[in-house]
Amino acid sequence: MIDPKLIRDNLDLIQKILKLRNMEGVVDVSALRATNEKRRGLIMQIDQMREKRNRVSKEIGILKSKKEDASHLLAEMEGVSDTIKTAENELADINAQFDEMALSLPNILDESVPPGRDENDNVVVRTWGAKPSFSFTPRPHYEIGVQHDILDFERGVKLAGTRFYVYRGLAARLERAIINFMLDLHTREHGYTEIFGPFIVNDDSMIGTGQYPKFKDEYYRIERDGLSLIPTAEVPLTNLYRDEIIDGEKLPLYVTMQSSCFRREAGSAGKDTRGLIRVHQFQKVELVKFVEPETSMEELEKLTANAEEVLKRLNLHYRVVLLCSGDTSASSAKTYDIEVWMPGLERYVEISSCSNFLDYQARRARIRYRKAKGERPALVHTLNGSGLAAGRTLAAVMENYQREDGTFNIPDVLRPYMER
């Protein structure tokens, strides 16, 4: 959620952001402002009535303790509480309306984000390495995997349905190696603390990071228990400090967690129907940072570099793309996507998305910090990025390291993790 003060003081900015994000129709800004005004007026009325109730009730108490007559005051108070209750109910309705609108407002955008409609307007900011050359026509990972019986899509479908898969033998082991390699890199060299937490979370957590209420259809929710399968470890990691005030000396705080991620992929029918690129369950190592506001843009660069380092060590060619305004997710102020080259698919595939959320998530989740003793708590800035998506990394290794006979090499950095 953005600073609600902007709704009163800088509606122009909000309108400008909505336009840049192609979200002009999504929120009725004038209705939002009107609701906010109504809300403020009602709060004032209610507070005044409550003040009267408190004051008179106190007088009644004093009179009664002196055994004096309080009947005139009691008569005066008749019906006051009912009036307050009615107004409170009205306020609750208006607050709910306001919250719904305010929560669906996207984050502001950083000035460095290029304006644009969709992914075609994204800007490649750097590339690393080069496309590998082959003396034969490289094949996609799913062909290689099926040929060697290490990727089994048919049985995935049998067990759970379309967009599920089974790893057998080498694929299972290699993905485990990839995850361990990434966790070790981030914890030993990049300063992250390894966390392991729930893959199933409550609604407060999903709201805190921005998945709910707006994008509810995209996630698996266990209605009976009011819990949801996490679409990314960003949710448990960022919500670690929900409703807390972090000691300023502890910042910046870096955490990482590997998890399975569950996504309904609603609305992506027909896209990437083969292979490991778009599936309902995949594994990922996530990076999350809690930082002081002044440092967050700099921290985004470092976070992105942390994710890139994985690809460098795997010697996989990639490019970093700065998302344009229209392609940046609603809760992010600035996002870099890292796209790895897939020679079999003959295209770049997103393997990490690194974002600075400023105080957008922190406000929703009430994650604050106290810079020094005696100072007022302030909202932290949160960031996250994949470091990296493990399934797509497995696919990238298979495609980039493939040999003519359909086998593939294991990258040097993963070999220690494959020894038994």
Added chain:
RNA sequence: GGAGAGGUGACCGAGAGGCCGAAGGUAACGGUUUGCUAAACCGUCGCACCUCAAAAGGGUGCCGGGGGUUCGAAUCCCCCCCUCUCCGCCA
């Protein structure tokens, strides 16, 4: 899942319808005293919202969450959540 106990400020802990945002203590911060350390003493010591150009000030809300009773609720009633102990079940 069953039975019981309990959820009060950073922490411990009182409070059982009114003068309670909440005694007392610990911790923290500022000060006085003081060879040093320590101790003692005095003071400060929650969060959010509304109001205000801002600060000051004022008002409101918050004693796990939500409803109710009442002129008035941390205190009484109802529902829910969580923690602990015992039993059951289980990787």
